[in-house]
Amino acid sequence: LAKTTQPISMDSYEGQEVNITCSHNNIATNDYITWYQQFPSQGPRFIIQGYKTKVTNEVASLFIPADRKSSTLSLPRVSLSDTAVYYCLVGDKNRDDKIIFGKGTRLHILP
């Protein structure tokens, strides 16, 4: 399983765009990149998943450069409710593949 590295914490203000970058230098050919969000005392929630270039959904965008050794989660116009821990995971599409969490990024949105 490819190891991921993210900033431990980030602060931003309401209404700003927040970009969280994840490094995964050892990503394998079959690996996808998935981001999860976790609020205190709740289970993680799926945000977005991608393989290359750019993926966008109603919540976020995911940018993946050509070498796929990193990825950036972009949250547009954050609000206080976006304060959470964000995890970047890399793994094969095999449905039995274990999901191993790194340390994640603790995002704190300020008013």
Add this chain to the structure above:
Amino acid sequence: GAVVSQHPSRVICKSGTSVKIECRSLDFQATTMFWYRQFPKQSLMLMATSNEGSKATYEQGVEKDKFLINHASLTLSTLTVTSAHPEDSSFYICSARDQLGSLDTEAFFGQGTRLTVV
């Protein structure tokens, strides 16, 4: 969307007793479910992989006789913390994928169970 439900959401038990936590996939089938433990301010730590109809696979350092896992059907896995001690107090989370449907690789997580051993 697909939902994974855990029960109970919180439980307090006396030291030495056993506690069972249920994890259900409500609208999809899962031959594999995952159990995690999370201590305050820390990330999720994978404890074991629950396999329907067969023995669970435990991660290194996790005592299989203490954390009993049963995956009796395609929609239910249980984790029993036996002879609980205060150091077992933690947040336990289960996860499952829709392995037979069209939801691809997105994994769904339960809401977690807060266990406090007194």
